[in-house]
């Protein structure tokens with residue numbers, strides 16, 4: 401059965417896939433992610449992720465081992481060489497973020513200041529995870545442990561419908577283009593010494609990705625842009641690139657292509673990192689409530705463009721090496 405016109409897909413015993421926005425996002429109920437999942441349930445979740453790009457589960461009781469075991473049903477978890485200080489040494493597949501501790505501690509800045517320097521325009525915060533790598537993760541599975549009583553929502557956008565929503569001459573134009581994605585694009589340094597700038601210079605990561613990638617599982621064309629990593633469209637002048645990128649980013653983040661999720665302790669979001677970008681919250685750090693999240697990412701392919709050409713590494717990245 402198709403989920404397109406249905407309000408709920410009840411094709412598997414107990415599990416329900418309920419879309420929550422017109423183009424992206426579905427809540428999945430009737431499944432205990434900590435229990436052993438049947439292959440049919442795994443297949444239903446996989447199909448829902450591909451169709452709805454991000455799926456949400458509530459009231460789950462996953463611990464770190466259960467989180468990793470769940471992720472393994474869908475792919476190979478990424479093991480990062482370096483993780484933030486809130487991460488536990490015992491589970492190298494899990495990356496833990498605890499707001500207000502993370503970047504403030506590492507770079508001598510409060511998290512809010514870093515956000516303002518990093519996200520000084522509306523579109524800058526939108527990203528896919530590790531998008532400057534030549535092989536960005538296929539998916540991210542993010543689990544909430546502690547969340548603020550208000551604030552701290554995450555928003556995702558569907559880049560397949562963003563592509564489809566362009567006029568046909570513009571689709572044809574962007575189909576053949578490539579863009580440089582680089583860590584730290586647009587960051588506005590502090591005057592004088594800025595430890596984050598030093599970090600960026602010491603850890604450069606950059607790749608040349610197709611501006612439109614063909615999804616390896618759905619074959620959809622994906623408008624592969626984000627505000628966080630994309631530096632420049634290749635072969636265009638600086639001015640042409642800036643104007644076109646702004647237009648494409650506005651398209652990619654139109655509210656009708658997005659879904660916003662209100663986290664609760666025990667919530668899990670599972671998204672296709674190849675077909676979406678997301679916006680981490682910017683409205684909670686000042687409140688002072690803890691927000692502790694655990695993330696497992698699944699390794700991904702090197703993107704391929706409409707012309708069949710793969711992305712190319714520029715610096716600090718090689719396929720499969722984290």
Ligand SMILES: [Fe+2]
Nearest residue numbers: 528529678680
């Ligand atoms: Fe992210």
